[in-house]
Amino acid sequence: DIQMTQSPSSLSASVGDRVTITCRASQSISTYLNWYRQKPGRAPNLLIYAASSLQSGVPSRFSGGGSGTDFTLTISSLQPEDFATYYCQQSYSNIPTFGQGTKVEIK
């Protein structure tokens, strides 16, 4: 199975900060990489698909990049509702896998 590794596992930031989360795949996955935000007690919400495409209805402060094995999720200006856990997920193989998550907390 393809292993997905996110870094950092957690971070502290303030409203208005620029935040970047990275995700590394154990083998090349082209751009079959998706990002989700999950608020406590809620289902995940798709933010970015195909590495850099913004899902409909998602604010433009979210952006994604990368290809092959290395990917990033950037939040240009952190908002109160962005304090949550973020997951990357590869959809390259028949066995999709998620990263372990990055928890974004209030500084």
Next chain:
Amino acid sequence: EVQLVESGGGLVQPGGSLRLSCAASGFTFSSYSMSWVRQAPGKGLEWVSYISGSGSTIHYADSVKGRITISRDNAKNSLYLQMNSLRAEDTAVYYCARGHSYGYENWGQGTLVAVSS
């Protein structure tokens, strides 16, 4: 509006069985592949199973292979997960999700499965 509503979760003893359902509305169900994704308490997301729109292609995670069966009834706009030989490590919130190659764009609210004696 796309809606996915899971049901069927509950408390079950180790070795027991449970059948989860996911009722879909707001889209042409048969045109979309569907998946089950689970999340153990306080843990991350784990993909469990996939089924194509026609039901002809199915995949399972190694952790559940042989114990879980995914199915769908396109006439009833419903997705199912038959879970047998349940173990403590199967305890999780189970989500049904729409989508595949370009991410899971819609999720249900989840149903909790607790395996304990």
